[in-house]
Amino acid sequence: MLGAGFPPETVDRGLALGADVIAVDGGSTDSGPYYLGSGTAKTSAAAVARDLRLLLRAAAGAGIPLIVGSCGTSGTDSGVDWVSGIVETILREENLTLRVARIYSEQTAAVLKERLGEGRVHPLPPMGDLDAATLDECTHIVGMMGHEPIAAALAAGADVVLAGRATDTAVAAAYPLMKGMPPGPTWHASKIIECGGQCTTNPRAGGVLATIDDDGFVIEPLDPAAACTTTSVAAHMLYETVNPFEMREPAGTLVVTDAVYTALDDRRVRVEGSRFEVADQYTVKLEGARVTGYETMSFTAIRDPHILARIEEWVALMHEVLAGRVSQTLGLDPSGYAVDIRPYGYNAVLGSIDPASGPPREVGVMMLVNAPDQATATAIAKIANPLMLHLPTSDMDYLPSLAFATSPAETERGAAYEFTLNHVVDVDEPTALFRIEIEGAPR
Numbered sequence: 001m002l003g004a005g006f007p008p009e010t011v012d013r014g015l016a017l018g019a020d021v022i023a024v025d026g027g028s029t030d031s032g033p034y035y036l037g038s039g040t041a042k043t044s045a046a047a048v049a050r051d052l053r054l055l056l057r058a059a060a061g062a063g064i065p066l067i068v069g070s071c072g073t074s075g076t077d078s079g080v081d082w083v084s085g086i087v088e089t090i091l092r093e094e095n096l097t098l099r100v101a102r103i104y105s106e107q108t109a110a111v112l113k114e115r116l117g118e119g120r121v122h123p124l125p126p127m128g129d130l131d132a133a134t135l136d137e138c139t140h141i142v143g144m145m146g147h148e149p150i151a152a153a154l155a156a157g158a159d160v161v162l163a164g165r166a167t168d169t170a171v172a173a174a175y176p177l178m179k180g181m182p183p184g185p186t187w188h189a190s191k192i193i194e195c196g197g198q199c200t201t202n203p204r205a206g207g208v209l210a211t212i213d214d215d216g217f218v219i220e221p222l223d224p225a226a227a228c229t230t231t232s233v234a235a236h237m238l239y240e241t242v243n244p245f246e247m248r249e250p251a252g253t254l255v256v257t258d259a260v261y262t263a264l265d266d267r268r269v270r271v272e273g274s275r276f277e278v279a280d281q282y283t284v285k286l287e288g289a290r291v292t293g294y295e296t297m298s299f300t301a302i303r304d305p306h307i308l309a310r311i312e313e314w315v316a317l318m319h320e321v322l323a324g325r326v327s328q329t330l331g332l333d334p335s336g337y338a339v340d341i342r343p344y345g346y347n348a349v350l351g352s353i354d355p356a357s358g359p360p361r362e363v364g365v366m367m368l369v370n371a372p373d374q375a376t377a378t379a380i381a382k383i384a385n386p387l388m389l390h391l392p393t394s395d396m397d398y399l400p401s402l403a404f405a406t407s408p409a410e411t412e413r414g415a416a417y418e419f420t421l422n423h424v425v426d427v428d429e430p431t432a433l434f435r436i437e438i439e440g441a442p443r
Contacts, residue, residue, distance in 0.1 A: 022059055024051075065154055103150065116135070134421070142288075150163055154174065157438070248279075253277045289419055
């Protein structure tokens with residue numbers, strides 16, 4: 001991922017091995033809805049600039065294109081412009097002359113409501129039919145492009161393509177598909193290399209090189225100390241897929257049921273037998289996020305063995321006492337706000353399905369208050385302050401002392417977001433929902 005860092009020598013090795021294109025993903029939904037909802041990046045400008053400087057130098061020196069997908073983490077228009085501004089600065093500082101294309105993927109509620117009215121928007125499980133009001137509530141909506149807009153930008157003469165939200169695979173698949181490589185091996189290779197070194201014996205080793213031909217592809221790590229094995233390569237089809245033998249793209253489905261993985265040596269793997277089944281209808285997946293309220297967080301630590309032996313009782317009592325005090329002081333019913341209390345060190349991650357048994361040794365309690373406005377969220381967290389510091393269980397005849405992690409104990413987190421769209425829209429042309437600009441022409 002752009003901004004996550006990589007060893008510079010792995011890029012040099014890729015060029016020495018004859019790479020025809022450099023492809024890197026710039027974002028993901030892995031870190032939750034905030035980045036799409038707010039239109040901001042999870043990576044720092046300094047980290048993105050460091051990676052881009054190395055990649056732009058490499059692309060310019062080798063005369064090959066550089067493709068970045070899902071710019072700015074979520075692929076919003078502001079994310080594309082943010083990365084574009086960093087690129088412009090680097091090109092100027094490095095005295096590089098490269099044509100830059102920007103592909104915008106953000107969608108308007110008005111256009112999507114027209115498609116919805118035409119019956120062209122469909123839910124993906126477990127979502128139900130889309131309500132038009134949901135589109136209006138989204139702060140940002142992006143369409144997830146396939147390879148076609150990227151290929152169109154390359155065909156128009158772009159040296160650098162900065163794409164909005166794109167499938168992870170489309171970023172790598174665009175150039176080989178444009179050059180006539182078969183879709184089965186191309187899409188499969190693109191899936192395997194989407195996370196770089198994750199398909200190798202050293203996930204931290206940087207990138208990998210895929211070489212695609214008419215019958216399959218060969219994949220090898222760019223770090224000489226790392227290796228691709230048949231297991232490490234085949235296993236990546238288990239990653240972020242509902243079915244390890246199939247993966248849906250906007251244009252169709254990659255099927256690897258008959259794929260054969262063969263070790264060519266102790267570092268390289270060849271894959272044959274992948275195929276791509278073209279869908280009857282081309283679809284673009286939609287992602288949208290909306291504000292759910294405003295959050296304030298407080299964190300305390302418990303070491304008292306008596307409380308820890310009754311931690312579930314303590315959490316339930318915290319909810320009960322806090323609700324009563326909020327009602328007394330603010331006049332608020334619990335339906336008007338939400339309090340999430342997570343005892344880390346007990347079952348904060350897995351909840352009731354946690355297989356661990358017995359009392360924990362210590363617990364960090366995170367409380368998140370969500371309310372319609374920041375002031376209310378913080379007021380509730382402040383009411384909880386003495387409870388987070390001294391709340392005893394019902395059978396204790398003294399006040400325990402717990403430990404706040406920070407002073408002040410309350411941290412305002414601002415707007416909180418949730419994903420609201422898991423739908424696809426039918427399109428007649430793969431590029432219809434996306435806007436391509438090259439060399440700064442007006443949008």
